[in-house]
Amino acid sequence: MMKDKQAVQFLEQLKLLYPAAFKRNYLFYSMIKTKGLLDELKEFIPWLLAAMIFISISMSLGAYLQNTWPQLSEFRAKGLAVLAVMLFFMLITPLVIKQMKHSSVSLYKQLCHTPIKLAVIILLQAINIAYVESSFLQSLLFFFAMSFGFVRFYKENLFRDHSDSHQYYYLQETRRVCFWSYKQVLKIKCRRLLCKRNSKKLNELKQQQQQFQILHEKALGFEHQLCKSFKHLDLNTYLENMMK
Incomplete structure (x- = not known):
């Protein structure tokens, strides 16, 4: 188990x-x-937050559309x-998942299929608008869209009972380092395109x-070790520990 002292150092x-x-250097999850x-x-x-932001926006936008196009x-x-x-x-989901891919291995594995789920929800909503016209179905789809597109990114669960705010901070700061080092690699790759060969x-x-690639790999590995120490990596391990 990773100790707090190691994370601080x-x-x-x-x-x-x-x-x-x-x-x-901000992470949007x-x-x-x-x-x-x-x-x-x-x-x-x-x-x-989802209700205050997105339901309010949808209501305002709906009223605007109805006033603009009375038909x-x-x-x-x-x-x-x-x-x-x-x-x-x-x-926005692919952008957040891109951050996850290069800053948190376990979270990326959990949420990498979110765009597919959202695509299915969007398709069902389009069918509902065109043919079904069910308010209940629309509310249900909107609920799942907010869950997949906002709530699951905003909130991270499955942390262990002994975890505390300091450990949350260590984990998030390590993730920031992971993503920052990845961005530095991308920037250098772009700069290399402008350089002459053998210069x-x-x-x-x-x-x-x-150097930054080594830093990224090291930080990503450290982040994964912190995850294994501070949280249950997936629902199965959480349920297994609950059954013990």
């Missing part, structure tokens, strides 16, 4: 070597971390507004790229 060392990794599968009131926070029925205006929010989720600058960039 790892992060302090990186802050001295790469202070830029901890500045203006795991804003809230909860213990187990359900963690009392914390479970309601992302849903409350649209009330159901279709609201349905198109809901569909627009779903398409927004579909747009001194190109050789320097190759060395820098190799």
Whole structure:
């Protein structure tokens, strides 16, 4: 099991070597971390935010569409507004998953198929608008869209009972380092395209790229070790521990 002291030493060392990794380097997932599968009131926070933001937007957009195009029925205006929010989720989800892929192995495995789920929901909503016209089905699809497109990214659960806010901080900071080092590799690759072959600058960039690749692999491995120490990696391991 990874100890807190090891995490502190790892992060302090990186802050001295790469202070830029901890500045203006944001991750758009795991804003809230909860213990187990359900963690009392914390479970309601992302849903409350989703309702305040996306339901409000869909209602406002639906009213706007109905006023702008009076020939649209009330159901279709609201349905198109809901569909627009779903398409927004579909747009931002690959970007968040891209961050996960290069900063958290376990979370990426859990959520990498989210765009497919959203695509199915969007298709069903389009069919509902065109043919079915069911308000209940629309509400159900909107619920799942908010769950897959917002709540599951905003909240990360399955943390162990002994985990605390300090450990959550260590984990998230390590993930920031992972993604920052990946971005540095991409930047260097782009800069290499502008360099002449066999030039001194190109050789320097190759060395820098190799250093950041090593850092990324090291940080990603460390993040995975922290995950194994601080949380249950998936639902199966969580249920197995609950049965013991």
